[in-house]
Amino acid sequence: MKFPxxxxxxCRVLAHQGLARDVLGHVSxxxxxxxxxxCRGPxxxxxxxxxxxDIHEVPLDGPYDLPxxxxxxxELPIHAETLRRHPGVNAVVHAHPPALVAADLAGVPLLPIVGAYDIPTMRLVRDGVPVYPRAVLIRRADLAAEMLEAMGDRPVCVLRGHGVTVTGTTLAQAVTRAVGLEHLARLSLDVVRAxxxxRPLPEADLAELPDLGAALNEEAIWRYLEGRSGA
Structure with a gap:
């Protein structure tokens, strides 16, 4: 499969999984x-x-003269500043997942409440999920810098009242992380509603959970999501 x-x-997988409500969101x-x-077309x-x-190659610093x-x-600065500041990051997802936004606004934390049910997402949230507290369009480099400051060294940042930014070394990793976070947010909201x-899992249980590797955690899930979406 070619990179474009x-x-x-x-993009289609994120929308099919409910992480994009309408026309908002982008992937790089x-x-x-x-x-x-x-990019946005006519x-x-x-x-x-x-x-x-809809997919175009652009420089990190512009100019952006597209046909x-x-x-x-x-919100291109989300992508440009993240890629510029983090050379190990190769893919960035910015989406508007409703359960993730709702959970944050309701004060429902993303905790490692599941284990074998979803090991990659458990590992992703085990050390916490940072939040950027401003519900603004990140249209400038200075706002992207604020977001990245809140994000720190984590591969995910919830944008309060807005959405989420998720990074990965591969596109499959960034997408599966984003999808896993939204599923965890839905499950967390269901628990609270019920x-x-x-309750986070005890450390003894977390220590028993193996790292199943990218071939299963990311690549196989990516193929499943691709097939289910019909993309």
Missing amino acids: DKVVVA LRTPGGMLIR RERGLLYTSAE GGYKVPA GGTL
Whole structure:
């Protein structure tokens, strides 16, 4: 699969999994010349209907002169500043997952409440999920810098009243992380609605859970998500 096609699949998977409510959200993938990113076309239809024509390679620093009436997303600084500051990051997902946003606004934390049910997401939240507290469009480099300051060395940051930014060394890793976080948020909200209490698993149980490796945790889940979405 060509790199632009992978970005197309990533966008469609995120929408199919409910992480993009309508036309908002974007995905980027590092290239030698900058990044491939989903751009906004003259007939915008949202992530679910992303096509190869929507994916353009742009430099991290501009200028952004695109053909066919296309424009880079307003929040391109999320991607440009993240890729610039973190050379180990190759993919960035910015989405608007409703359960994740709702859980944060309700004060419902993302905790390692599950183990073998979803080991990669358990590991992702075990050390905490940072929150950027401003519900603003991140249209400038200084706002992206604020977000990255809140994010620290973590691969995820919830943007309060807005969405989420998730990074990965691969596109599959960034996408599966984002999907896993939204599933955990839904499960956490279900527990609270049922009158339950969110309790992190004991350390002894967490220590028993193996690292199943990228081939299963990321690549196989990516193929499953791709197949289920029909992308």
